[in-house]
Amino acid sequence: MTGAGREIIWSExxxxxxxxxxxxxxxxxxxxxxxxxxxxxxxxxxHNCGSTYENSVFCDTFHLEETGWxxxxxxxxxxxxxCIASKSLYxxxxxxxxxxxxxxxxxxxxxxxxxxxxxxxGGSKINDGGSKISNGGExxxxxxxxxxxxxxxxEGRLLQLCKIMxxxxxxxxxxxxxxxxxxxxxxxxxxxxxxxxxxxGPGFSGLTQSSIGSLTFGKPDNGRTMLEVKDMHESxxxxxxxxxxxxxxxxxxFVLPFTGGxxxxxxxxxxxxxxxxxxxxxxxxxxLLKSGIAGGSETNRGVFxxxxxxRPPGExxxxxxxxxRYWPRITDRELEQLSGxxxxxxxxxxxxxxxxxxxxxxxxxxxxxxxxxAYFPPISQSEGLPLRIQDIKGNEWTxxxxxxxxxxxxxxxxxxxxxxxxxxxxxxxDTVTFSRIDPGGKLVMxxxxxxxxxxxxxxxxxxxxxxxxxxxPGVVENFPAGSCYSGNSQxxxxxxxxxLIAASENLPLADEDIGLxxxxxxxxxxxxxxxxPEKKRTRNIGTKSKRLLMHSxxxxxxxxTWEEAQDLLRPPPSVNPSIVTIEDxxxxxxxxxxxxxxxxxxxxxxxGGQEQWVQCDDxxxxxxxxxxxxxxxxxxxxxxxWDSSRCxxxxxxxxxxxxxxxxxxxxKDFKKRRTxxxxxxxxxxxxxxxxxxxxxxxxxxxxxxxxxxxxxxxTKHPRHRPGCTCIVCIQPPSGKGKHKSTCTCNVCMTVKxxxxxxxxxxxxxxxxxEAEAALKDDxxxxxxSETNGTSKDELFHMHIPENEGGQSKTQxxxxxxxxxxxxxxxxxxxxxxxxxxxxxxxxSLVQATRLPLEDYVKQNGIKGLMxxxxxxxxxxxxxxxxxxxxxxxxxxEGCHASTSSVWERDSRGEGNYQ
DNA sequence: TTGGTGCATGGAC
DNA sequence: GGTCCATGCACCA
Numbered sequence: 001m002t003g004a005g006r007e008i009i010w011s012e013x014x015x016x017x018x019x020x021x022x023x024x025x026x027x028x029x030x031x032x033x034x035x036x037x038x039x040x041x042x043x044x045x046x047h048n049c050g051s052t053y054e055n056s057v058f059c060d061t062f063h064l065e066e067t068g069w070x071x072x073x074x075x076x077x078x079x080x081x082x083c084i085a086s087k088s089l090y091x092x093x094x095x096x097x098x099x100x101x102x103x104x105x106x107x108x109x110x111x112x113x114x115x116x117x118x119x120x121x122g123g124s125k126i127n128d129g130g131s132k133i134s135n136g137g138e139x140x141x142x143x144x145x146x147x148x149x150x151x152x153x154x155e156g157r158l159l160q161l162c163k164i165m166x167x168x169x170x171x172x173x174x175x176x177x178x179x180x181x182x183x184x185x186x187x188x189x190x191x192x193x194x195x196x197x198x199x200x201g202p203g204f205s206g207l208t209q210s211s212i213g214s215l216t217f218g219k220p221d222n223g224r225t226m227l228e229v230k231d232m233h234e235s236x237x238x239x240x241x242x243x244x245x246x247x248x249x250x251x252x253x254f255v256l257p258f259t260g261g262x263x264x265x266x267x268x269x270x271x272x273x274x275x276x277x278x279x280x281x282x283x284x285x286x287x288l289l290k291s292g293i294a295g296g297s298e299t300n301r302g303v304f305x306x307x308x309x310x311r312p313p314g315e316x317x318x319x320x321x322x323x324x325r326y327w328p329r330i331t332d333r334e335l336e337q338l339s340g341x342x343x344x345x346x347x348x349x350x351x352x353x354x355x356x357x358x359x360x361x362x363x364x365x366x367x368x369x370x371x372x373x374a375y376f377p378p379i380s381q382s383e384g385l386p387l388r389i390q391d392i393k394g395n396e397w398t399x400x401x402x403x404x405x406x407x408x409x410x411x412x413x414x415x416x417x418x419x420x421x422x423x424x425x426x427x428x429x430d431t432v433t434f435s436r437i438d439p440g441g442k443l444v445m446x447x448x449x450x451x452x453x454x455x456x457x458x459x460x461x462x463x464x465x466x467x468x469x470x471x472x473p474g475v476v477e478n479f480p481a482g483s484c485y486s487g488n489s490q491x492x493x494x495x496x497x498x499x500l501i502a503a504s505e506n507l508p509l510a511d512e513d514i515g516l517x518x519x520x521x522x523x524x525x526x527x528x529x530x531x532x533p534e535k536k537r538t539r540n541i542g543t544k545s546k547r548l549l550m551h552s553x554x555x556x557x558x559x560x561t562w563e564e565a566q567d568l569l570r571p572p573p574s575v576n577p578s579i580v581t582i583e584d585x586x587x588x589x590x591x592x593x594x595x596x597x598x599x600x601x602x603x604x605x606x607x608g609g610q611e612q613w614v615q616c617d618d619x620x621x622x623x624x625x626x627x628x629x630x631x632x633x634x635x636x637x638x639x640x641x642w643d644s645s646r647c648x649x650x651x652x653x654x655x656x657x658x659x660x661x662x663x664x665x666x667x668k669d670f671k672k673r674r675t676x677x678x679x680x681x682x683x684x685x686x687x688x689x690x691x692x693x694x695x696x697x698x699x700x701x702x703x704x705x706x707x708x709x710x711x712x713x714x715t716k717h718p719r720h721r722p723g724c725t726c727i728v729c730i731q732p733p734s735g736k737g738k739h740k741s742t743c744t745c746n747v748c749m750t751v752k753x754x755x756x757x758x759x760x761x762x763x764x765x766x767x768x769x770e771a772e773a774a775l776k777d778d779x780x781x782x783x784x785s786e787t788n789g790t791s792k793d794e795l796f797h798m799h800i801p802e803n804e805g806g807q808s809k810t811q812x813x814x815x816x817x818x819x820x821x822x823x824x825x826x827x828x829x830x831x832x833x834x835x836x837x838x839x840x841x842x843x844s845l846v847q848a849t850r851l852p853l854e855d856y857v858k859q860n861g862i863k864g865l866m867x868x869x870x871x872x873x874x875x876x877x878x879x880x881x882x883x884x885x886x887x888x889x890x891x892x893e894g895c896h897a898s899t900s901s902v903w904e905r906d907s908r909g910e911g912n913y914q
Numbered sequence: 915t916t917g918g919t920g921c922a923t924g925g926a927c
Numbered sequence: 928g929g930t931c932c933a934t935g936c937a938c939c940a
Binding site: 358366369370407 | 931
Binding site: 361362363364382404405406407411415 | 917918919920921922923
């Protein structure tokens, strides 16, 4: 067929994917032959959308020179091609169009004559998957024909685009991103797609709505793999493509912010676009927004306003190489806000998700190399230079921007970020954003809480979310003070410019409509940060590349949550269990697995009463229930048999959401306190790792499963890891059987060796003490009173179970000492070891150890093993006396010497226990 | 003993 | 196989 005097024929081009963001067709072998090029040959067009081979997204000067031309509306000379209809549109508008090469008049696209308009642009109407292309030029000056209803790009459509994008441009989504959480990946995909759409500009003005529709791969009759574009909108469902490519029509053109970053390496070798030359420092956002969104179509406002999408930064050295994961994610609403306050121009540069290292105490934030080289001052010396960066609160920080050589490359870091990170209460997983304020070039640092992101996603799924709001994460970014990126975080409003606060408060943002989850979690996060600003033990979960920092309390909370989750287990419905008795314990056996009941929250009233609240699955209202009620997985107001006045969703909630939030927060605090307390209690009860080992090695497995003991203990060892050769780590796995008396394994030999040293040391110290006591009567009396008198309890500040039956105090002490308080890591040469427990004196220990071990063993029912171990020990000790002594003096000062420092030394093998 | 520094290492891409 | 980068870790003050 023909179009605008040009014959459209098929041309063998090889299998190429149309890079058109919306199209993405795989043009197998055949491309449409387009208009003749000045350099000879023909342009090649996607058989689906009509884009040029290199497509509209990536077209630039190269195409302007090589492909079709248009006539200047003033002088009639040829100007430029239709490629500008897509990517470069906003650049044209931004710069007032392109000067005609002949008459120098500014030639906006809309005013150009269209006699050479290439197909696929300027209102080309493509039907049936692009198998036919009509005359694109004829509608050039016509207003945008948009046959599709307005509205936002919905999630489903975007996801489809994501899939296409992923299939077509696998390199766009880095593996690290793919391996990330689904939410993150989805967001990244959306970012890329949205950027693509955005890049495509008005060329897709008719596509940004439901016209994006379903994009499915198919095989038409000609056998070509191609993409069909169908409207997903039910009310607009049509059997064939209904897509009208946007026509540039004067002021109605919408403009999207940011010049498109180039994703593809092939762009890099092309001559620079005339629209970019000399324009690096232009203030991008406000100008674009002014000319764009403010006067743009509602369609596209609706599309982009709420969406947090990553956009490649508009400038910087080597910007083209920036991975999408570093693209700053900004919502158009924030940009819109920018357009209303042009006192300063914020140029988002890049962002980075904080790793555990970044957020850790080391105070170094690893910068993506490309970002550092693109946006930070060039440095030649490893020492780098100090960099002043302002945070969102207006505080100015000075970081050392430096690098160190790394594999013939460089690793860039910002040093000294800890105070800033703490100031912003950031943790691993949160995101820091780097922007620049123009004029002045001041670097500013914003942040985005990871938890908030998740909450946003979560909130979007809440029934009481704002209707019509995008399902994308809401706006939670905290932008630099003094700029328009004021953000919406309540947390930071206090330090923000008042007018910015007002502005942000006026924004009906998604996260203003936060549900209970968010308030709860946010407050929680804040509370955690405040109460535990530092010195937290961290634990990594997941793979190395996806390390997530978990604070110890979080881990505890996770455990607690799991315990709570078990509470939620409900027997399978309508199934009677069979009762099985095992060792006097009755178990209910079910054929079917249990189901999870509905989660409820328990809150404690200040008056002391407890309440159970549950959220209706239909209306999301919270209803109060009796505390003892267990709910099925699904629960709605109609199931509220306990309060007939509130058994309808229409009935308002009993208390305000705010009040409920407060109660929940209080309940959360209580839960946290309980968590910490239970953790402390667990710490007190759990034997240390070496204690467990001592029990295992000395007493044998009957005392308890050493493997089990070591599990709890391992968490106390700072350097346990695979390959660790410390005494705890080298012990045999649980269930491998006890060590025989003749065992010469590493563990047993170490235990024996240390035990011997321990006893020798004890004997020596005992004699010293006794000599001292003989010299000093006063101290002797005191010691005697401690030993024999009633102050023993005070000396032993240990956790002693209150109900110890008829055991004497001494027995209890020995029990404590023997049953798991032996720390064989104690250093024989360290005088301070015995003093680590307040009130614990040598004499008290000595007194305690005078009880024959056999008696203790008998009383505790572990005699057999002890005898066996004793025999083993006796064989390696020099004298029977010593051996006997060793049996009696198990409770040495090492009982409580398991400090982390000792562990450390042990794990490094630096301890001298010989 | 602790914390900072400079570099090395290894996994992921 | 090269590059990036998160983290480890030896060394030092």
